[in-house]
Amino acid sequence: MKKNFKLTLIILFLVFSPQRVVFSQSLSSGELIRNAKEYDGKLVVYSGEVIGDVMLRGDFAWVNINDGENALGAWMSAALAKEIKFTGNYKSRGDRLEITGVFHRACFEHGGDLDIHVRSLLKITNGRMVKENLNFDKVNLSLILLGVLFLIWILTLFKHK
Amino acid sequence: MILKTRLEDLKIIGFYLGKIILGLALTMVIPILIALCFGETNPALDFFISIEVSVLLGLLLVKICQTDKDLNWMQGMIVVSLSWVVAMILGAIPLYLSGHWKSFLDACFDAMSGFATTGLALVQDLDHLSYTHNLWRHLIMFLGGQGIVVIALSLFVRGFSGAFKMYVGEARDEKIMPNVINTSRFIWLVSIVYLILGTLALGVTGILNGMKPLNAFFHGACVFMAAFDTGGFSPQSQNILYYHSFAYEVITVILMVLGALNFKLHYHLWMGNRKELIKNIETRTLFITILVTFSIVAVGLAQTGIYPAATMLFRKGFYQLISGHTGTGFQTIYAQQFGTDWNQLALVGVILAMALGGAVCSTTGAIKMLRIGIIFKAFKEDLKRIIMPERAIVIEKFHHIKEVFLEDKLVRSALMITLAYIILYGLGALIGMFYGYPFIGALFESTSAAANVGLSCGITNITMPAALKVTYILQMWAGRLEFMSVFTILGFLFASLKGK
Numbered sequence: 231m232k233k234n235f236k237l238t239l240i241i242l243f244l245v246f247s248p249q250r251v252v253f254s255q256s257l258s259s260g261e262l263i264r265n266a267k268e269y270d271g272k273l274v275v276y277s278g279e280v281i282g283d284v285m286l287r288g289d290f291a292w293v294n295i296n297d298g299e300n301a302l303g304a305w306m307s308a309a310l311a312k313e314i315k316f317t318g319n320y321k322s323r324g325d326r327l328e329i330t331g332v333f334h335r336a337c338f339e340h341g342g343d344l345d346i347h348v349r350s351l352l353k354i355t356n357g358r359m360v361k362e363n364l365n366f367d368k369v370n371l372s373l374i375l376l377g378v379l380f381l382i383w384i385l386t387l388f389k390h391k
Numbered sequence: 392m393i394l395k396t397r398l399e400d401l402k403i404i405g406f407y408l409g410k411i412i413l414g415l416a417l418t419m420v421i422p423i424l425i426a427l428c429f430g431e432t433n434p435a436l437d438f439f440i441s442i443e444v445s446v447l448l449g450l451l452l453v454k455i456c457q458t459d460k461d462l463n464w465m466q467g468m469i470v471v472s473l474s475w476v477v478a479m480i481l482g483a484i485p486l487y488l489s490g491h492w493k494s495f496l497d498a499c500f501d502a503m504s505g506f507a508t509t510g511l512a513l514v515q516d517l518d519h520l521s522y523t524h525n526l527w528r529h530l531i532m533f534l535g536g537q538g539i540v541v542i543a544l545s546l547f548v549r550g551f552s553g554a555f556k557m558y559v560g561e562a563r564d565e566k567i568m569p570n571v572i573n574t575s576r577f578i579w580l581v582s583i584v585y586l587i588l589g590t591l592a593l594g595v596t597g598i599l600n601g602m603k604p605l606n607a608f609f610h611g612a613c614v615f616m617a618a619f620d621t622g623g624f625s626p627q628s629q630n631i632l633y634y635h636s637f638a639y640e641v642i643t644v645i646l647m648v649l650g651a652l653n654f655k656l657h658y659h660l661w662m663g664n665r666k667e668l669i670k671n672i673e674t675r676t677l678f679i680t681i682l683v684t685f686s687i688v689a690v691g692l693a694q695t696g697i698y699p700a701a702t703m704l705f706r707k708g709f710y711q712l713i714s715g716h717t718g719t720g721f722q723t724i725y726a727q728q729f730g731t732d733w734n735q736l737a738l739v740g741v742i743l744a745m746a747l748g749g750a751v752c753s754t755t756g757a758i759k760m761l762r763i764g765i766i767f768k769a770f771k772e773d774l775k776r777i778i779m780p781e782r783a784i785v786i787e788k789f790h791h792i793k794e795v796f797l798e799d800k801l802v803r804s805a806l807m808i809t810l811a812y813i814i815l816y817g818l819g820a821l822i823g824m825f826y827g828y829p830f831i832g833a834l835f836e837s838t839s840a841a842a843n844v845g846l847s848c849g850i851t852n853i854t855m856p857a858a859l860k861v862t863y864i865l866q867m868w869a870g871r872l873e874f875m876s877v878f879t880i881l882g883f884l885f886a887s888l889k890g891k
Contacts, residue, residue, distance in 0.1 A: 260727075263725050263727045263728065263731070264727055264731060266728070266731060266732065267731075267732075281518040281519075281627070281628075282518065282606075282627055282633060283601065283602045283603055283606055284601070285600050285601030285602055285634075285635070286601040287600070287601055291601065292601070292635045294627070294629060294633055296518055296628065300628065300629070300725060301518060301627070301628050301629050301633070303629070303632065303633075303635050305635075318518055318519060319518070319519060320431065320519055320520060320521040320522065335697065335732070336697050336698050336699075336703060336707070336732075338699070338700060338703065340635060341637060341702070341703055341706045341707070342697075342698050342703035342704075342706055342707040343632065343635060343723070344632075344724070344725060344728065345635075362431070362432055362433060364432055364433070365433050365436065368433065368436040368437065368440060368488065369436065371440055372436055372439050372440045372443060375440060375443035375444065375447065376443060378443075378447060379443060379446060379447055379450075382447070382450060382451070382454075386450075386454055389454075
């Protein structure tokens with residue numbers, strides 16, 4: 231009963247909310263940038279990996295989310311941003327999020343940036359630290375080159391004598 | 392009669408080229424130190440291998456071509472043009488080994504883009520690139536901006552007359568100090584003082600923007616190098632849009648403008664001669680051309696209606712414009728937006744700004760302000776000749792550090808280089824159009840490459856044809872060296888084949 235009530239509320243919200251969801255399926259960053267005029271001011275779903283820093287700005291935060299094609303800026307409440315535990319960089323893979331929010335082709339609040347103002351966030355997968363395995367091919371190559379350099383040095387010494 | 396290339400020419404060229412390569416190898420120690428600090432093992436190995444290859448090549452050239460003879464003009468020019476090609480290849484090795492570039496050609500593209508302070512990039516998955524490789528991408532901009540030969544001159548050369556020939560070959564024909572080696576050292580002094588101040592300003596802004604302190608200062612250093620050297624790389628794939636910060640944009644605009652000013656002007660400002668900033672023909676021309684090109688961009692953007700508020704229009708329009716005019720290539724919009732959201736008028740404004748560039752003896756590319764100023768002065772002189780009585784003597788002067796009489800020799804040289812740049816922009820656009828890109832996009836990208844800017848409307852990506860990648864590499868190379876060294880190498884090759 232409680233579940234049905236929640237579902238009804240969600241449906242009612244989606245039908246009567248001022249910004250209707252354009253696609254319930256996640257849109258790619260390329261699609262959003264290319265067709266920015268079409269999606270401007272609409273509620274969209276976008277998913278990708280959190281990269282770089284979670285930049286807290288007062289009660290809000292900027293989070294950049296990369297879907298493999300581009301990274302888009304997501305403006306969300308600091309409370310939502312707290313759910314992010316890993317951000318992507320050389321040593322880690324960031325949390326994969328699915329965000330729902332209002333897409334702006336040129337955001338009035340943020341000086342014309344193309345961004346998404348997040349309303350809800352779903353963590354698809356948790357990020358993780360990436361273990362760096364030593365590349366032995368590179369080790370071997372550097373040792374061979376070091377040997378060649380040493381040989382040349384010896385030869386130049388003989389030449390001088 | 393064209394004289395055939397002698398073995399002695401090759402030996403002298405090889406010897407000095409070897410020295411420059413050894414200098415380049417030394418700069419690769421910096422990323423290794425960063426790798427050790429951040430505990431990045433494989434990236435450290437990439438640079439270790441690259442140093443070994445560079446030292447091997449440099450040492451072989453120095454030992455085989457051992458000479459105590461000085462360079463003549465032709466040899467100096469060839470050393471410079473070859474050192475940029477060799478630097479591209481050696482600089483691309485660690486990039487390619489990182490696995491973030493699909494092919495060695497792509498790595499070479501980014502290395503040339505870095506050294507030539509262009510900023511067009513083919514790197515993949517930049518957001519997961521190591522600190523070590525990211526630093527190298529920005530460091531090569533810093534080195535290339537000052538000039539690869541300037542590094543060698545500052546570090547290894549104790550004094551020889553050939554130094555000036557190499558210095559000129561790198562598109563730096565103005566001496567700040569009486570001695571070219573002291574000039575090189577002054578260029579480094581200015582750059583390092585600004586590096587410290589710029590990194591501090593950007594680092595503190597980064598922290599206030601919510602970045603972690605370590606990241607904030609690392610980004611600060613990288614962005615400074617790309618801004619002051621009018622390069623345009625950035626540690627993240629979104630370029631400056633990543634920071635979502637007005638303060639960051641303001642600081643980078645200041646740094647870009649500082650980078651676009653003549654080092655000679657910096658010297659006079661440092662010496663307290665602030666009036667020079669107002670009187671100098673280059674700063675006056677820069678002010679006028681910014682005003683004109685921004686007006687075109689603003690009208691274009693107003694027509695599209697994408698930025699309904701004037702503040703938005705100014706922030707987006709002015710930033711891309713200044714970035715293009717100074718030859719930097721920082722973007723606060725996505726590359727595709729140039730095609731989808733900006734109209735052709737706005738794009739023409741940016742193309743014009745990119746084509747004009749900054750000051751001579753700065754880190755920018757393109758035609759440059761001194762030449763534009765001289766050409767306009769020449770027009771003014773000719774108009775005066777038409778209007779005034781035939782017997783009247785018309786003398787035109789301009790102020791560039793000192794009062795200079797406008798001579799035909801100066802005008803001819805300015806027009807020649809301007810013409811060469813226009814041909815270079817046009818040729819690249821033609822090749823782009825040959826591969827099916829629309830005229831305005833092809834011209835935009837070609838101008839960006841040849842003028843060493845780095846703004847992209849989306850053509851530069853890994854899927855573009857290899858021939859177009861090679862075209863842009865050649866444009867970046869020729870544009871950075873301002874043709875003379877490139878023409879000399881062509882002449883040298885011709886002499887090797889046809890000379891007697």
